[in-house]
């Protein structure tokens with residue numbers, strides 16, 4: 127079998143176009159423009175690239191992007207002060223603090239400072255709780271993007287065996303909650319899981335969010351499984367070149383899977399599309415504007 131390639135870039139472009147057309151309607155109806163504030167602390171080059179891409183996508187959707195670049199030495203208190211300003215700024219509908227933060231800053235304290243109703247990353251404990259209890263809140267962008275790709279590929283997910291590899295707060299755990307919400311039977315695997323290949327082999331849906339290049343092999347998969355590769359691993363090559371690879375060994379996996387996301391061009395672009403989607407959702411809630419429920 128040769129797997130269907132799930133084109134995350136195309137799915138992201140379609141979602142971004144849908145967001146842009148709803149933003150245009152929102153602007154006419156409310157007379158205002160949705161805004162996203164992105165906060166970047168320090169000079170990490172990968173983070174700087176992501177922040178630039180997020181700003182570009184925000185503007186292309188017809189929304190305002192407010193970028194706050196802060197020196198790596200900034201104190202936790204000063205960062206929290208900025209967040210509190212953004213919380214009360216009426217032009218700001220969404221706030222994202224790019225992770226990771228420098229070691230002297232406690233990310234939990236920073237995330238707690240964000241107004242949960244502007245928390246478009248869905249990392250605040252209030253939104254984690256809303257997701258876990260089935261209330262309306264913000265869902266983290268990466269797992270939301272994965273869910274949208276899976277629904278588009280498979281239709282109804284009800285009853286499917288899903289294995290999520292990774293239990294981080296930003297990918298693995300919310301991914302498992304979303305799959306449970308769609309009535310999958312969900313297993314969460316992690317570094318202490320015994321015989322991971324055997325656990326993965328029973329899955330109709332595999333989501334790999336580990337951070338280990340090409341760890342998941344084709345012979346771990348049930349033939350026909352849908353494989354979502356969240357991993358973004360930058361591999362240094364010769365002469366200063368580098369390339370990206372996922373957490374799945376694409377060559378062996380695509381010979382067994384039914385469908386698979388590539389890296390790059392899979393989950394990454396959907397993460398950014400879901401971020402601007404969440405920003406529009408926030409603006410719509412704040413102004414009681416009725417959005418297309420399919421978004």
Ligand SMILES: NC(=O)C1=CN([C@@H]2O[C@H](COP(=O)(O)OP(=O)(O)OC[C@H]3O[C@@H](n4cnc5c(N)ncnc54)[C@H](OP(=O)(O)O)[C@@H]3O)[C@@H](O)[C@H]2O)C=CC1
Pocket residue numbers: 268291292293294295296297298315316317318319322335336337338356357358359373393394397
């Ligand atoms: N495409 C996108 O938009 C995004 C991509 N990413 C990428 O996704 C990957 C995961 O990110 P993130 O969740 O933040 O990473 P974390 O490092 O926070 O979590 C990794 C998880 O993988 C588990 N793990 C590590 N080694 C193994 C192993 N050998 N077998 C089984 N499980 C293992 C860890 O287990 P334990 O808990 O036991 O330590 C942990 O739960 C990274 O490559 C990251 O770059 C992340 C965010 C967005």
Ligand SMILES: Nc1nc(=O)c2c([nH]1)NC[C@@H]1CN(c3ccc(C(=O)N[C@@H](CCC(=O)O)C(=O)O)cc3)C=[N+]21
Pocket residue numbers: 175176179222223224225226247267268358370389390391392393394395397398
């Ligand atoms: N508060 C916060 N929210 C995040 O959502 C967040 C974060 N911090 N910190 C870092 C991770 C990582 N992340 C990615 C977003 C887009 C791509 C992406 O677009 N990737 C392209 C390739 C880009 C490239 O070439 O580097 C692709 O996979 O095709 C990847 C990774 C969001 N994150």
